Amino acid sequence: MAELDTRARDLRFSPLEAVSHRLVAASATDSVSATELPFTTQIGLRGDASDAAFVKAVKAAIGLAPPSEACTVAVKGDNRILWLGPDEWLVVAPDDVEGALLAKLEKGLAKLGAVAIDLTGNRTVIELSGPSARAVLEKGCYHDMHPRAFPVGRVVGTLIAHTQLFLERASDNPETFRLYVRSSFARHMAEWLMDAMAEFNESN
Amino acid sequence: MLLIDCPYCGERPEIEFSYGGEAHIARPENPGALSDKEWADFLFMRGNQKGAFRERWIHTQGCRRWFNVLRDTTSHEIYAVYKIGAPKPPAPGEKPVAAKKPAAKKPAALKKGAGK
Amino acid sequence: MSGSMRLPGGGRIDRSRPLKFTFNGKGYTGYEGDTLASALIANGVHLIARSMKYHRPRGLMTAGSDEPNGMVQLATGARTEPNIKATQIPLYDGLVASSVNVFPSVEFDISAVNGLLSPFMTAGFYYKTFMPSQAFWDKVAEPVIRKAAGFGKAPTEPDPDVYDHKYVHCDVMVVGAGPAGLSAARAAAATGARVILADEQAEFGGSLLTLNREIDGKPSADWVRSTVNELAGHEEVTLLKRTTVAGLYDQNYMVALEQRIDDLTPSSPANPRMRVWHIRAKEVILAAGSHERPLVFADNDRPGHHAGRRGADLHEPLRGAAMQEAGCSSPTTTGPMRRRVPSRRTAPM
Ligand SMILES: [Zn+2]
Numbered sequence: 184m185a186e187l188d189t190r191a192r193d194l195r196f197s198p199l200e201a202v203s204h205r206l207v208a209a210s211a212t213d214s215v216s217a218t219e220l221p222f223t224t225q226i227g228l229r230g231d232a233s234d235a236a237f238v239k240a241v242k243a244a245i246g247l248a249p250p251s252e253a254c255t256v257a258v259k260g261d262n263r264i265l266w267l268g269p270d271e272w273l274v275v276a277p278d279d280v281e282g283a284l285l286a287k288l289e290k291g292l293a294k295l296g297a298v299a300i301d302l303t304g305n306r307t308v309i310e311l312s313g314p315s316a317r318a319v320l321e322k323g324c325y326h327d328m329h330p331r332a333f334p335v336g337r338v339v340g341t342l343i344a345h346t347q348l349f350l351e352r353a354s355d356n357p358e359t360f361r362l363y364v365r366s367s368f369a370r371h372m373a374e375w376l377m378d379a380m381a382e383f384n385e386s387n
Numbered sequence: 388m389l390l391i392d393c394p395y396c397g398e399r400p401e402i403e404f405s406y407g408g409e410a411h412i413a414r415p416e417n418p419g420a421l422s423d424k425e426w427a428d429f430l431f432m433r434g435n436q437k438g439a440f441r442e443r444w445i446h447t448q449g450c451r452r453w454f455n456v457l458r459d460t461t462s463h464e465i466y467a468v469y470k471i472g473a474p475k476p477p478a479p480g481e482k483p484v485a486a487k488k489p490a491a492k493k494p495a496a497l498k499k500g501a502g503k
Numbered sequence: 504m505s506g507s508m509r510l511p512g513g514g515r516i517d518r519s520r521p522l523k524f525t526f527n528g529k530g531y532t533g534y535e536g537d538t539l540a541s542a543l544i545a546n547g548v549h550l551i552a553r554s555m556k557y558h559r560p561r562g563l564m565t566a567g568s569d570e571p572n573g574m575v576q577l578a579t580g581a582r583t584e585p586n587i588k589a590t591q592i593p594l595y596d597g598l599v600a601s602s603v604n605v606f607p608s609v610e611f612d613i614s615a616v617n618g619l620l621s622p623f624m625t626a627g628f629y630y631k632t633f634m635p636s637q638a639f640w641d642k643v644a645e646p647v648i649r650k651a652a653g654f655g656k657a658p659t660e661p662d663p664d665v666y667d668h669k670y671v672h673c674d675v676m677v678v679g680a681g682p683a684g685l686s687a688a689r690a691a692a693a694t695g696a697r698v699i700l701a702d703e704q705a706e707f708g709g710s711l712l713t714l715n716r717e718i719d720g721k722p723s724a725d726w727v728r729s730t731v732n733e734l735a736g737h738e739e740v741t742l743l744k745r746t747t748v749a750g751l752y753d754q755n756y757m758v759a760l761e762q763r764i765d766d767l768t769p770s771s772p773a774n775p776r777m778r779v780w781h782i783r784a785k786e787v788i789l790a791a792g793s794h795e796r797p798l799v800f801a802d803n804d805r806p807g808h809h810a811g812r813r814g815a816d817l818h819e820p821l822r823g824a825a826m827q828e829a830g831c832s833s834p835t836t837t838g839p840m841r842r843r844v845p846s847r848r849t850a851p852m
Contacts, residue, residue, distance in 0.1 A: 253395050253396055253397070253450070254396055254397070267450065267451075268395065268450040268451055268452055269395055269450065269452065271450075271451075318669075321669045321670055321671060322667065322668065322669050322670075323670075324670060325388075325400040325402055325403075325670050325781075325783075326399070326400075327672035327783070329672060329697065331697075332672065339396065339399075339449060340396075340403075340446075340448055340449040340450060340451075341399070341403055341448055341449065342402060342403060342448050347448045378772075381772035381773065382667070382772050382773050382775070383773070384772075384773070385773070388752065388753065388756050389753050389754060390753075390754040390756070390783065400783075463753045463754075
């Protein structure tokens, strides 16, 4: 089994692997850079945040309670839980081919009216960082991303370049956004980002 | 482009939402008991009000939840936004809806445009 | 009479920087700071265009976006643009422009004959009257009408320029940077609000660019300069020059066009030629000033008549020419200012 997992890890490729070198080239500026954070583990959670047993079970597995406040992210170390809806969350954690985290969650939630489902591979993560990151996204996003309206720790489901994604402000120093984009739209999003970033690349 | 105050996520641009037509049209409890005309009324006949109108929207690109909007169909002014199942906020000039109204108990014999 | 109408001093032009330009194939000279309109008038060119239907001669009426007559075909080749207002074109060296809707020339226009026939062609006269037979239509009427109809020519080559758009939000959007707009923006900025100030002119100041008044004990030009400097110092203030706010929609949603390159400088991703701004504001202040309505009298559209206040701004370079001013607004230092309703409510436009 372990051998199979190792082989699976060697063979897989992330949605933006093919354009990673171009992302690097487009990021050759102090203003803004884009990188893919490939192979994160993603687990969809459905449950009742007011049910103490549900919260306890999630906490036991991930070390974090699902945030009950709308449009917020709970972060601890490399694990985060994104609020997606009043009874829906997305767990994002480091690469976990063995599925240990999912197994742990499933076990904890087994007897509750709650669900954990493996969504790894549904979305990839693009991190956009730098003093011009917001200006890049403003070319294709109707959401107000000013830090007063969208501070660190916030996540929204919205559209960028006509493509649905979850957008999280991950840091202010430097300004960093995480774009959780469906894998099948990732290439489109990367191409759009590279085009939008061109304004800030001095070589253009 | 409208700015719609999702009851879960707050004010968001219209482009994130999808429209769901007139609100408060209860599905008949016993469709089999309906005549063809009653069934057609349920399926197709809508109030199509000019002015304050109760309608359903879904925050498709955000939290993916349905909710109700009380919107003026002539001015686009949004008077109120409320969750599914929540009491109806009154339209301008309308008396507040009494809290103790019997909920559609009997096989909602097709009160067309229950939102009126 | 090139240059003969120009005053020796004054105005907003730099007389040490002459610029060459071509209008309807003839070469002229203007100065840095001129618009195409003011440069044409300084060169004694008053007949700019012809009207749409009867091809009546048309001259410049105003000094800005309210110009009803002075529409020209700007530039050539892939960069040509039809129906740009001469009053809104900053002059640059090598500018080429021509009249639209004329054949063979603006001075002698064949279709002006329509004007003589006008008693027989009532308002709403329909071109299909020219269809006695299909053959006559195909061979004669249609080609002639096609030549006479329409305004300007669309470019036939691909546009070589780079354009951009963005979506932004603010607490206070101020449209117009005259004394009212500048004051409003300054007051809003002082509270730390996110402010966007847009003005269609290349310089902020509005009416103060041509009216010399005293504000806060200073000449108005100094007041404009210090106010703009103060605004530029606020981190949350965005200043947009050469930006026309074209529409105000539901819940304070606006669309504005920023003209970033006016001359033939090539654009690039790092320096787009134009940018469309989609703006959502909590509050909107309309300080766009007033537009005059022309007085109604026979031949009020002929070259030489112009609106009072705005026409006078434009005709500043003129010397001794007989001018007919016909407007119905009095000069004011502060244009009308209107505050928009809060964002939740919607006022139909
Ligand atoms: Zn929502």
